[in-house]
Amino acid sequence: MFPRLHFAVCFTAVLGPTLVHTLCPDTADGYKVRLSIKTALGDDAYKWDESEMFLFRATLAFAMRKYNQKPYEVSDVLVCNETQRVSFWFVVTDPENTSELISGKDVERAVRISRNRINNAFLLTDETLEFLNIPPTLAVPAESGTPPWLIVFGVVIGVVGVGIIALLISSFIQKRRKKGVTEGEEEDCEEEACDKGNGVSHPVEEGADGVNRGFVGDIPFTKL
Amino acid sequence: MEKESRPSWEQPAQFVLACVSYAVGLGNVWRFPYLCQMHGGGGFLIPYLIMLVLEGVPLFYMELAVGQKMRLGSIGAWSAISPYLGGVGIASVVASIYLCLYYNVINAWSFWYLFHSFQEVLPWAECPLNSNHTGYLDECRKATATQYFFYRETLNITSAISDGGGVHVGQALCLLLAWMVVYLCIIRGIASTGKVVYFTATFPYLVLFVYLIRGLTLHGALNGLKYMFTPKLEQLANPTTWINAATQIFYSLGLGFGSLIAFASYNHHNNNFERQAIAVSLINSSTSIFACIVTFSIYGFKATLNYESCLERVKLLLLNTFSLAEDTINVDNITYWITELNKTHPNQFADLLPKLESCDLEAELDTAVEGTGLAFIVYTEAIKNMPLPQLWSVLYFFMLLLLGLGSMLGNVTAVTTPLRDLRFVTHYLSNETTNGLVCLFCLVLGLGFTTRSGNYWLTMFNDYGATFALLLIVLIEIISVCYIYGLEQFAKDIEDMIGHRPNWYWKIVWAIVSPLIIIMLFIFYIINYIMGGTPTYQAWDKDLGQSVTTPYPPYAQAFIILLLVSSIICIPLSALYTYCNRYTDKTDTLPK
Numbered sequence: 001m002f003p004r005l006h007f008a009v010c011f012t013a014v015l016g017p018t019l020v021h022t023l024c025p026d027t028a029d030g031y032k033v034r035l036s037i038k039t040a041l042g043d044d045a046y047k048w049d050e051s052e053m054f055l056f057r058a059t060l061a062f063a064m065r066k067y068n069q070k071p072y073e074v075s076d077v078l079v080c081n082e083t084q085r086v087s088f089w090f091v092v093t094d095p096e097n098t099s100e101l102i103s104g105k106d107v108e109r110a111v112r113i114s115r116n117r118i119n120n121a122f123l124l125t126d127e128t129l130e131f132l133n134i135p136p137t138l139a140v141p142a143e144s145g146t147p148p149w150l151i152v153f154g155v156v157i158g159v160v161g162v163g164i165i166a167l168l169i170s171s172f173i174q175k176r177r178k179k180g181v182t183e184g185e186e187e188d189c190e191e192e193a194c195d196k197g198n199g200v201s202h203p204v205e206e207g208a209d210g211v212n213r214g215f216v217g218d219i220p221f222t223k224l
Numbered sequence: 225m226e227k228e229s230r231p232s233w234e235q236p237a238q239f240v241l242a243c244v245s246y247a248v249g250l251g252n253v254w255r256f257p258y259l260c261q262m263h264g265g266g267g268f269l270i271p272y273l274i275m276l277v278l279e280g281v282p283l284f285y286m287e288l289a290v291g292q293k294m295r296l297g298s299i300g301a302w303s304a305i306s307p308y309l310g311g312v313g314i315a316s317v318v319a320s321i322y323l324c325l326y327y328n329v330i331n332a333w334s335f336w337y338l339f340h341s342f343q344e345v346l347p348w349a350e351c352p353l354n355s356n357h358t359g360y361l362d363e364c365r366k367a368t369a370t371q372y373f374f375y376r377e378t379l380n381i382t383s384a385i386s387d388g389g390g391v392h393v394g395q396a397l398c399l400l401l402a403w404m405v406v407y408l409c410i411i412r413g414i415a416s417t418g419k420v421v422y423f424t425a426t427f428p429y430l431v432l433f434v435y436l437i438r439g440l441t442l443h444g445a446l447n448g449l450k451y452m453f454t455p456k457l458e459q460l461a462n463p464t465t466w467i468n469a470a471t472q473i474f475y476s477l478g479l480g481f482g483s484l485i486a487f488a489s490y491n492h493h494n495n496n497f498e499r500q501a502i503a504v505s506l507i508n509s510s511t512s513i514f515a516c517i518v519t520f521s522i523y524g525f526k527a528t529l530n531y532e533s534c535l536e537r538v539k540l541l542l543l544n545t546f547s548l549a550e551d552t553i554n555v556d557n558i559t560y561w562i563t564e565l566n567k568t569h570p571n572q573f574a575d576l577l578p579k580l581e582s583c584d585l586e587a588e589l590d591t592a593v594e595g596t597g598l599a600f601i602v603y604t605e606a607i608k609n610m611p612l613p614q615l616w617s618v619l620y621f622f623m624l625l626l627l628g629l630g631s632m633l634g635n636v637t638a639v640t641t642p643l644r645d646l647r648f649v650t651h652y653l654s655n656e657t658t659n660g661l662v663c664l665f666c667l668v669l670g671l672g673f674t675t676r677s678g679n680y681w682l683t684m685f686n687d688y689g690a691t692f693a694l695l696l697i698v699l700i701e702i703i704s705v706c707y708i709y710g711l712e713q714f715a716k717d718i719e720d721m722i723g724h725r726p727n728w729y730w731k732i733v734w735a736i737v738s739p740l741i742i743i744m745l746f747i748f749y750i751i752n753y754i755m756g757g758t759p760t761y762q763a764w765d766k767d768l769g770q771s772v773t774t775p776y777p778p779y780a781q782a783f784i785i786l787l788l789v790s791s792i793i794c795i796p797l798s799a800l801y802t803y804c805n806r807y808t809d810k811t812d813t814l815p816k
Contacts (some may be wrong), residue, residue, distance in 0.1 A: 018562065036540075036551070038550040038551055039373045039550065049501075083547035083550055084547060084549040085543055085544065085547040085548060085549060085550065086546055086549075086550070104521075135358035135359060136358065136381075137357055137358065138353050138357050138359070138360075139225075140353065140357060140359070141345070141353075147793060148339075148340075148342055148343050149336070149339035149340045149342070149343075149394075152342050153335075153398070153401065156335075156339075156401065157397075157400075157404065160401065160404045160405055160408055161404065162409050163408050164407060164411065166418075167408070167411050167412065167663050168656060168658075169409070171411075171654070171656055173414065175654070187381060207791050221226065
């Protein structure tokens with residue numbers, strides 16, 4: 001029994017890394033991840049190292065747990081083909097059967113559900129933490145009840161409408177007043193400058209001899 | 225004897241500001257910078273200024289003189305010059321009506337954009353999401369967010385002029401508001417207009433100045449300015465440059481619509497319009513140049529932004545394909561890396577080649593845009609990238625609104641003044657009612673431009689409604705003033721009004737130079753129209769996300785001809801009518 005156990009342990013110890021090798025990268029069930037930390041954070045960028053990778057695997061295990069409640073562990077997330085870019089492939093193994101991979105569709109759904117949490121763990125966004133071939137779930141912009149432009153429109157058209165009505169009413173009142181005045185006294189309006197609604201109109205002044213006095217200044221009349 | 229004498233401007237300054245407000249319009253902002261760019265930057269100023277002196281100022285002077293002397297709108301004024309010329313005035317009114325119909329729709333768009341600027345995130349800054357929220361809408365991805373907002377959300381444009389589509393309710397509401405604002409400004413004739421123009425003539429300059437400061441401080445603005453000011457003098461040898469300069473001066477001053485005659489008809493008899501004509505023309509051209517500087521700073525900013533985004537995309541593509549660390553490539557060593565990678569990984573690079581964009585700042589600056597594309601797409605693109613975009617957006621669209629409104633006041637006055645000259649109109653209808661009816665009429669017909677295919681009809685009206693007619697109208701005007709009315713009589717009338725005769729320069733330009741220039745423009749226009757083949761328009765293809773040149777369907781081509789002919793035909797018809805009247809009068813008075 002003991003040699004068999006020993007043999008079994010040796011077997012998995014040898015098989016472990018090769019298991020990773022054969023399972024990952026898997027184009028059907030695995031995904032490539034690309035991080036652009038310097039683009040996102042500039043001077044505050046952190047260095048990508050082993051601990052960050054551990055966080056990634058842990059976050060992904062969390063996402064899988066959230067998705068189908070199975071007891072995923074960090075060891076269920078296998079990572080390979082890391083590059084300087086900071087990109088790598090990952091696959092997720094079934095916690096009950098480590099030689100089987102979780103299907104790509106399930107991984108995709110799990111990631112999409114917890115995408116926001118994953119992004120925030122790394123202080124990144126959908127564009128800087130890319131899961132290739134997993135479409136992001138974009139946040140729906142908050143929609144208000146009435147579109148805001150209608151409110152401004154309503155205010156402006158109200159003000160303009162009030163202005164028009166006010167001007168029309170004042171013209172109407174002035175005409176009424178003028179009609180009442182000029183029914184008896186038609187001469188008065190010609191002496192003063194009446195607001196005839198078209199602008200200020202100055203009636204042409206005519207003297208007794210028919211000369212247009214509008215342009216003539218005050219000329220003292222010489223006594224004959 | 226008339227009891228009511230003609231109303232007049234309260235101050236001569238109101239007249240000058242009204243002319244400035246009318247002449248300085250959207251064309252100064254969106255047409256002149258385009259021409260400058262097409263015809264060699266700073267060098268274009270040479271033909272522009274020459275045409276201003278030879279054609280712009282003299283014709284402007286002439287129209288003001290006619291209006292102030294005759295003290296009637298365009299129909300009455302030209303009938304007074306010669307009874308057979310009443311048709312010229314009618315043609316002006318028809319051209320003005322066409323302009324009124326569609327010009328206010330552009331103001332409606334300005335209102336729309338203005339109201340949409342009061343949001344935390346400008347609606348043209350980002351594409352809307354698609355139905356399952358995995359990305360952006362297709363049409364928006366293929367075009368840009370600003371183009372999408374203009375063509376889809378603002379216009380909801382169809383793919384061809386034959387696809388009618390219903391009325392866009394938001395546009396119809398904005399058009400209603402635009403006409404209400406116009407009515408408010410002209411409700412009592414020039415008593416109202418005279419007060420409004422203090423604001424509409426001056427505020428745009430304030431905004432332009434603020435934009436100048438903002439524009440010059442933008443990153444990359446100097447690229448645009450350098451591009452504009454390096455003159456490409458070889459363009460001066462191209463006749464199209466001179467034609468375009470003459471055409472721009474002509475249309476920019478708003479000659480031939482009858483608005484100038486209408487405004488001048490309310491002047492006092494002794495108003496010195498000679499100085500005012502020169503002043504307004506110079507102000508109009510300076511504003512064009514000023515707006516050009518602002519536009520080119522914005523162009524420079526936008527081109528630099530696009531160029532740098534292009535470089536970013538190329539860098540990302542290289543990083544991702546060859547999995548290099550993020551900070552190995554930056555904008556400075558990108559060309560070095562391209563050659564490096566081509567050497568070290570030739571196969572991979574060859575696969576990459578179709579996706580690799582070539583980024584060129586000159587090419588970005590060369591993309592010249594004019595018209596609504598410049599005002600509503602290019603500018604909004606630049607604004608959304610500025611800090612505090614809502615403020616800049618509000619300022620910009622408010623300025624566009626004032627420029628458009630100022631021109632509208634002139635256009636509507638050109639229609640209402642001849643109407644008010646008609647005895648029976650003044651007798652039965654008050655001023656407010658006449659103005660209201662004109663506005664209502666234009667509003668109802670203008671609703672046709674708020675349909676989904678409305679933009680196509682608007683472009684048609686813009687290109688054909690008044691352009692040809694105006695050339696003919698102004699040509700007939702100048703010839704009839706010089707040769708039918710008589711240059712000597714005209715000079716005497718001017719002396720009567722302002723105290724001195726126009727000097728030899730004006731007389732030569734009126735009698736010979738200006739008519740020659742207009743005849744040249746006229747011939748060029750006809751040649752262009754005939755040689756141009758089937759007239760085409762830019763249809764928005766929502767699958768491709770860009771505009772596609774499409775020929776007009778036959779009924780649209782027939783309508784174009786109708787537009788071209790309808791205003792001009794008034795001239796011979798009216799002359800014929802007067803002739804027939806006179807002939808029957810003569811035969812009536814023959815001794816029996």
